[in-house]
Amino acid sequence: MTRILLILFLFIAQCSVSQTKVGGIVLDEAGEPVSFANVLFKDSSEGTITNDNGRFYMESDNTYSTLLVSFIGYETKEINLTAKVTYDMNIVLSESSEQLDEVVVYFGKTDKKNNPAIDILKKIWAKKRKNGVHMFKQYQYDKYEKVEFDLNTIDSALMKSRVFKGLEFVFNDLDTSRITGKTYLPIFLNETFSKVYGNNETAVVKEDVLGSKNSGFSNNQAIIAFIADLYSDYDIYDNYLKFFDKSFTSPLSRTGVDTYNYVLADSAFIDNKWCYNIIFYPRRKNELTFKGDFWVNDSTFAVKNINLAVTKSANINWVKEIYIEQEFDVVNDSVFLLTRDYMLSDFSFNKKENSRGVYGKRTTVYGDYKFDQPKPNEFYRAKTDPFDPLVLNKEDEFWEANRLESLNDDEKGIYKLLDTLKTVPKFKSYYNLVSILGSGYVEIDKWNLDLGDVYSIFGYNEAEGVRLRAGARTYFGQNDPWRLQAYLAYGFGDDKFKYGISGKWLVDKKSRFIVSGGKRRDIEQLGISLTATTDVLGRSIASSSVFTVGSNDRLTNIDLSTFNLELEPVTNFRIGVGGSYRSLSSALPNAFSLDYIDPTSPTGISSEIDQFDLTTILIYTPGKKTIGNGVERRDVNDNYSTLFLSYTNGVKNFLDSDFDYKKIQFSYTQPWQVGGLGRLLSTVEIGKTYGEVPLGLLNAIPGNQTFFSVYNTFSNLDFYEFVTDTYVSAHLEHNFNGRFFSRIPFMRKWNLREIVGLRGVWGELSDENRALSAPANIPLMAPNNKIYWEYSVGVGNILKILRIDFNFRGNYLENPGARSFGVTGSFGFHF
Incomplete structure (x- = not known):
């Protein structure tokens, strides 16, 4: 502290233009800090309030000779300032000799009635x-x-x-x-x-x-x-x-x-x-x-x-x-x-x-x-x-x-x-390190290339065993009108290479007309979201988790090619149309089969799905704020709602596509600031498939066999435990931000946060679709008798970075291997 004050005084003498500076601590007669005491330069409106520890600091461009310190229940104290700079002040307030009302005022609590300040507040x-x-x-x-x-x-x-x-x-x-x-x-x-x-x-x-x-x-x-x-x-x-x-x-x-x-x-x-x-x-x-x-x-x-x-x-x-x-x-x-x-x-x-x-x-x-x-x-x-x-x-x-x-x-x-x-190599090294941690990419300026992302290098699953991945993207600047991105991965368990490549081109900035396309051959855990993946480079945490609950063996080989057009005619309203061709097959056929009845096959059964789809997507995000005008923009807020509508038309026989069907899906996600009670996040999803399709094209209710808390999944469901062609689901998660823990005396200092969740889904599966996937080696069940539901209670902000959720299954406990209880968690740096 002495060294800090020494430096302060040195620079005050050289640089400061302020005329009066004061700082110190306010105590009561017992030596305890007085929080929220009023500190004011006399005959002015310039003042401050002491902090929780009774400390204050204040400066002014004007010259003052007297400091006033006051607090309810104490005598106001005047202090003569003999110098323009006065630090380390030790100010002791004496209890007021006046007769006060009940001890409410004495302990710093002000009356809610007969209080002129509150009368002014009402006006x-x-x-x-x-x-x-x-x-x-x-x-x-x-x-x-x-x-x-x-x-x-x-x-x-x-x-x-x-x-x-x-x-x-x-x-x-x-x-x-x-x-x-x-x-x-x-x-x-x-x-x-x-x-x-x-x-x-x-x-x-x-x-x-x-x-x-x-x-x-x-x-x-x-x-x-x-x-x-x-x-x-x-x-x-x-x-x-x-x-x-x-x-x-x-x-x-x-x-x-x-x-x-x-x-x-x-x-x-x-x-x-x-x-x-x-x-x-x-x-x-x-x-x-x-x-x-x-x-x-x-x-x-x-x-x-x-x-x-x-x-x-x-x-x-x-x-x-x-x-x-x-x-x-x-x-x-x-x-x-x-x-x-x-x-x-x-x-x-x-x-x-x-x-x-x-x-x-x-x-x-x-x-x-x-x-x-x-x-x-x-x-x-x-x-x-x-x-x-x-x-x-x-x-x-x-x-x-x-x-x-x-x-x-x-x-x-x-x-x-x-x-x-910027010309000092050491500073460049510090800057690059922070940039890598923040973006996940290593910048190679002379090649206009970024390597990464570094967080996807290592993975593990039962089909691939240990998996390593390396990727790169073009990067000329923050507002690039086009971007190419690719990755190469290798699984040591199946001894196979995987890859993905994508490109985007911003044709028109004003309407944000974007042309994109790509190809991907990889292993993925499908069924962790109700919408089929068209992300050429993405990968779910379920496909790479080192530790899982039960056997994580329902993985799929995916060979995906996409071409899309996107337009934003009105701010935050996007229209997308595109086509995709995908081939799906089981990555572990003995444990998980995508077999379906195929009269054109010599055996009457096929194990691979080849499918061409045309898809139209409408996305509306009112209140969303972004920066940048390149092909990729950055979001700068998270308090906007998202309305998503998708119409998919499966085209049979085109490029040897196997099925003719139609699918419509809608979702609405809304964050709610519930005043002092924290933040509620809600999502509703509805979908229906028209036509006969096999297991690989149905909607699996999103399960979660990882130990991570993943919003919009059901923590106590296994992958593919429920499969539907018609569904309605809802997810609610509320973070009270410590509203109740803060009122428990022995827990206050821990700054824990309460999180509760409630989620449910209803769905059905037609007899025709059950019959089509009859050769599959997993049971095909839908939550049509009653709504499947779960609830969770969690504690967040443990050591400032850890969250733990305790998840309870509400029904369908008779299902084979049903998990009635589970614990998940997550890490993160949150304010």
């Missing part, structure tokens, strides 16, 4: 729908956004470590955070200037990106997609604010009264408008909540500015701190407009005070608001390409004219620093 609720840009028919404004990443908590040990040997020059650009007081090293900066247009009558919004610039990673859409998903837009007036796939209760929400304590702390003129200052902090630990304060106008009850900080006890991984500032311009009695939004996230492996991590900072500034200027519908449909070279290569004059907030010296230095780092 905010009544007015909130009348505020902002949504009061006008049309609106437009300028938007400038900068996102920065910094390596934080820099000390002498880190400077001298082997990691930075040869890179010592980077420490010339150290500074201290005005929020946390920690040293940090800027390592990435992204700037974007755009114009936003909205029409409230038709509920459409258009954002034209006119300029985009970042330091050293201009072509890395993986980073840009991560940033876009990380810092999604939010509205403080919503009941819940979504960050990192978690719903935090807003302090302005109607449910906030049950979640937060509110205190009316002060009142003052801000921009010639009388405002109230309200402090809020959580009633309970380990919930997804904030601490902070806001100033609200006394007549419009529009928030003038607000500060929110996520409490360290909140059930969120890899994020030590989240701090948000928003400023609004109260135009008149009925209109307020967002002018500045600042968000800082401190990413770290743990939440200890001195742990190192990375700051992620987003600053968004809004300006030049205009209203009620109608534009034709065609205007909103035409959008700019944010990755157009003309957008990415703007001159310095453009940025000087359009930055709504100037860069400080640290931010200006990032561009120069990254240009230098």
